[in-house]
Amino acid sequence: MMLTPLARRLVPQLKEFCSRAEGLLSPTGFDPASAEVDFSICANDVTELLILPPLIARVARLAPGCRLIVRTPEPYLINATLDLAIIGAPVPQGPFVSRELFEDHFVILARPDHPAMDDRLTPEGFADLPQALVSPTGQGLVGPVDTALERLGLSRRIALSVTRFTTLPQIIASTDLITAVPSRFALWSEVQAHCRVWELPFESPRFSMRMVWHQMHETDPAHQWLRGLL
Numbered sequence: 001m002m003l004t005p006l007a008r009r010l011v012p013q014l015k016e017f018c019s020r021a022e023g024l025l026s027p028t029g030f031d032p033a034s035a036e037v038d039f040s041i042c043a044n045d046v047t048e049l050l051i052l053p054p055l056i057a058r059v060a061r062l063a064p065g066c067r068l069i070v071r072t073p074e075p076y077l078i079n080a081t082l083d084l085a086i087i088g089a090p091v092p093q094g095p096f097v098s099r100e101l102f103e104d105h106f107v108i109l110a111r112p113d114h115p116a117m118d119d120r121l122t123p124e125g126f127a128d129l130p131q132a133l134v135s136p137t138g139q140g141l142v143g144p145v146d147t148a149l150e151r152l153g154l155s156r157r158i159a160l161s162v163t164r165f166t167t168l169p170q171i172i173a174s175t176d177l178i179t180a181v182p183s184r185f186a187l188w189s190e191v192q193a194h195c196r197v198w199e200l201p202f203e204s205p206r207f208s209m210r211m212v213w214h215q216m217h218e219t220d221p222a223h224q225w226l227r228g229l230l
Helices: 005-025 045-050 052-062 123-128 144-151 165-173 189-194 221-229
Strands: 038-042 067-071 084-087 096-110 130-134 157-162 178-182 196-199 206-214
Touching (some): 045 052, 045 165, 052 067, 157 165, 165 189, 206 221
Parallel strands (some): 038 084
Antiparallel strands (some): 084 206, 096 178, 096 206
């Protein structure tokens, strides 16, 4: 096999073409100090309150040209166009990757002088009390606590469904409603100022808060940097 005259003339151009193609396909590094990237994150109000502030502060300090765009949780938002979703629910089916951030459990919030709340509260007594539940989509009336009660042959009465956790403290403080919330949320100063915290009178379901992303982002240097911060 011998190169034709045309092939010999094309060799220098082909070498340059192949070098440029390899450069396009090779992952480039990520310099946060000079980067200008928008990162989109799906998170509910508790995540915005308890998890995101340290991340926001670090991104502002290390990558001043980057922006964080927080979106309201909706099932259809967890897709390839979203960088990260922070959820306490099961990871959706599909080409997704996840990593656990921490584990949590549920506690009861009630107003400090609630007449039915004391250390003698039974599972039956808990189930009989009118309760508030958080459903981010505004469509759910059951949660993990209901599943735990079902195993005891009980069901609770949901008198109020709201879409945000952060509205609960003042609602609970001004009514006879009680609510079951993540224990980390119960440590928030606004909760502590308005409500008292009790343990559930039965074994609390535990859940994992996870960050979830589409696998197409797995090897992206900017995305790896953001996941590392979180």
